[in-house]
Amino acid sequence: MIGRLRGTLLEKQPPWLVVDVGGVGYELEASMTTLVALPGCGEEVSLHTHLSVRDDAHLLYGFAREQERSLFRALIKVNGIGPKLALAILSGMDEDAFIRCVMDDDIKALTRLPGVGKKTAERLVIEMRDRFPHWQDSTEVSAGDAGVGASMPPPKDPLADAEAALVSLGYKPSEATRMLSGLEETGSTEAMIKAALARRMAG
Numbered sequence: 001m002i003g004r005l006r007g008t009l010l011e012k013q014p015p016w017l018v019v020d021v022g023g024v025g026y027e028l029e030a031s032m033t034t035l036v037a038l039p040g041c042g043e044e045v046s047l048h049t050h051l052s053v054r055d056d057a058h059l060l061y062g063f064a065r066e067q068e069r070s071l072f073r074a075l076i077k078v079n080g081i082g083p084k085l086a087l088a089i090l091s092g093m094d095e096d097a098f099i100r101c102v103m104d105d106d107i108k109a110l111t112r113l114p115g116v117g118k119k120t121a122e123r124l125v126i127e128m129r130d131r132f133p134h135w136q137d138s139t140e141v142s143a144g145d146a147g148v149g150a151s152m153p154p155p156k157d158p159l160a161d162a163e164a165a166l167v168s169l170g171y172k173p174s175e176a177t178r179m180l181s182g183l184e185e186t187g188s189t190e191a192m193i194k195a196a197l198a199r200r201m202a203g
Contacts, residue, residue, distance in 0.1 A: 006046040014165035028062035032091035036190040037064040088169045114170030162192040
């Protein structure tokens with residue numbers, strides 16, 4: 001089991017990233033929450049990881065914080081929630097926001113997430129309420145470990161990259177376009193995605 005990686009960030013193309021560890025490039029999929037927290041390419045990063053072994057592939061997921069990985073692992077144990085939907089949930093809200101939604105029975109907020117209908121939201125509330133680990137007591141990843149606060153240079157077409165990333169999270173192309181409409185296009189892809197998700201969750 002690969003539990004953590006520390007190395008040089010080679011590529012960051014939401015929702016994918018590549019980390020060089022001793023000359024080996026590890027490809028990982030991550031939530032927008034983690035991607036926004038990472039520094040630019042060429043910088044050192046440290047990520048908590050989860051390895052999913054399937055018959056046709058070994059898939060590695062990266063997380064800036066241990067709490068986020070804990071929630072991911074709890075989510076994929078819920079009936080009907082796979083890794084892709086779990087990452088979409090983590091991209092749309094952080095751990096504390098998710099806990100509040102579950103504890104407050106906020107079905108409406110959960111259904112704003114891509115791929116989460118009313119029945120799935122109700123299932124999340126019912127099954128997750130008793131599965132919360134002690135995330136509040138977990139040690140946060142330091143800025144030095146995760147590179148929180150740093151940003152990567154904007155790509156050639158951040159708007160197109162942001163739209164593609166939203167589609168990969170489960171939003172329809174037309175919906176992704178609406179979410180990004182009117183946003184400032186001079187920032188990074190990650191910043192645009194974060195702003196679009198915040199707008200979507202605000203209703």
